[in-house]
Amino acid sequence: MTCERRLVPLFTGPSPYRGRRVALLTRHGKERVIAPVLEPAIGCRIELVEGFDTDRLGTFTREIPRAGTQREAARKKARIGMELANLPHGLASEGSFGPDPIAGMFSWNVEFVIFLDAERGLEVVGVAQGKANHGHLLTGDWTVAEAFARQAEFPAHHLVVRPEGENDPRIRKGIAHWAELEASFAWAQTQSVNGLAFLETDVRAHVNPTRQSTIRAAAEDLAAKLLSPCPVCRAPGFWIVDRVPGLPCSECGAPTRETRADILGCVRCPHQITRLRGDRREADPGRCDYCNP
Incomplete structure (x- = not known):
């Protein structure tokens, strides 16, 4: 699911949020x-x-x-939730979609699950990413639209339909049944000057199981970080903050751009290892600039 390497915490300790x-x-x-994921892992009550x-x-x-970055949006959600619930601890998740980072050939989903601790002044973020179920199609042919829906794993993954194109303000979301999809397709055609309907996968979390899996992986990443305390100040979230390149090539021994070591750091104090x-x-050798220039 994710392209990030899973790191086993160097330091572990009891959850401060039990x-x-x-x-x-x-x-x-x-x-x-x-x-x-989080309730049994860190003992909290969400x-x-x-x-x-x-x-x-x-x-x-x-x-x-x-507005703002993905992390800023997640932070804002968490703060609003904390204010509404009058609690010093809050969670929120925020996703983004774009082309895959390797070849740019298919849709990619990055998920953040953020944890705010107002008592300690901490912010810890779990991250996961992977291939997304997020496609789109513009067509006036129901047979083509039906094939797209099957490829998008409809109806387990819901769909969205608009007339004419991707930015038309007239929209039907959360389409979950074949009869509803066919009716929405016909509606979009009648509303469209060009006779076309725009279909896309609904990527809201409750109607997109693929995205749910990535959010779950981000929650697992967050749980691991919250159970990794700083060896100096004991703040949770002691994790990778940078990477050191230079892993030697197996053929010639020259340093490559591949990661040789991880730099772990605290979210509160300056301690790093x-x-x-x-x-x-x-x-x-395929990753070596000397063997494979």
């Missing part, structure tokens, strides 16, 4: 994938906060653009 209430602001069912329409902060269907990677001692 028995604590943690606010989670969402209206798209994210508690169903986040709570089963409390769903629903008193705010998170679509006001941005929508994937482009009616409302997201360098940890050599034990999973690989040499790099593939």
